[in-house]
């Protein structure tokens with residue numbers, strides 16, 4: 001480690017709350033884009049609102065949407081019925097995980113949280129392209145991960161990689177699942193067990209780049225923000 005990196009090393013890891021919970025579906029739409037609480041709502045009139053308070057347009061009436069949708073898509077929001085809310089998929093909608101009992105027992109002994117539930121595997125089987133969102137709403141993915149693991153630190157990742165090497169298993173890392181390249185999708189014809197390694201619970205800050213931090217402090221932050229940052 002270089003001298004400057006040593007200086008930037010914190011005395012111990014700072015644990016921060018994960019932005020995305022293990023149960024992503026509690027926060028984020030399981031079958032669409034964005035947060036559960038942020039959506040267009042059509043009321044009598046018709047009038048359109050955007051729900052939630054995460055965005056500047058939250059809880060505001062959007063007076064021009066009705067006309068824009070009519071002129072652009074030739075759709076009358078007052079007449080068009082919204083699509084029925086899609087139920088969470090049953091366990092039997094997708095094949096059972098392609099993993100032996102022995103391998104699953106080994107995974108359970110790693111001491112790392114894991115799941116083989118369809119919903120956990122399905123929502124991590126894709127990114128955010130239109131094609132992927134269409135598939136989850138109207139069809140099925142030909143292949144989804146067999147087991148999801150949630151490491152919380154470097155050593156957990158080492159254990160998972162070692163397990164995968166010893167058991168001829170595939171790992172697909174998964175961060176926010178926001179890729180628009182199709183990258184998180186499982187190869188259709190993969191016969192080996194596929195582990196989804198979800199990094200969302202790796203929430204410890206180990207070091208930071210002091211020079212960048214200083215630059216941000218000196219250039220960007222207000223006096224109050226600098227006080228709190230110090």
Ligand SMILES: Cc1cc2nc3c(=O)[nH]c(=O)nc-3n(C[C@H](O)[C@H](O)[C@H](O)COP(=O)(O)OP(=O)(O)OC[C@H]3O[C@@H](n4cnc5c(N)ncnc54)[C@H](O)[C@@H]3O)c2cc1C
Nearest residue numbers: 127128172173174175176177178179180182183184185199
């Ligand atoms: C609304 C929207 C706006 C966007 N705007 C931008 C933008 O302005 N600029 C931009 O660059 N991108 C943008 N993107 C694309 C997307 O946010 C980026 O590609 C994002 O950086 C993907 O990161 P992720 O953690 O979500 O990766 P994921 O989607 O989880 O994974 C992407 C790929 O990286 C691999 N991977 C994930 N984590 C790791 C890891 N720790 N180690 C090794 N491999 C890993 C995965 O296996 C997969 O192959 C946007 C996407 C959306 C949906």
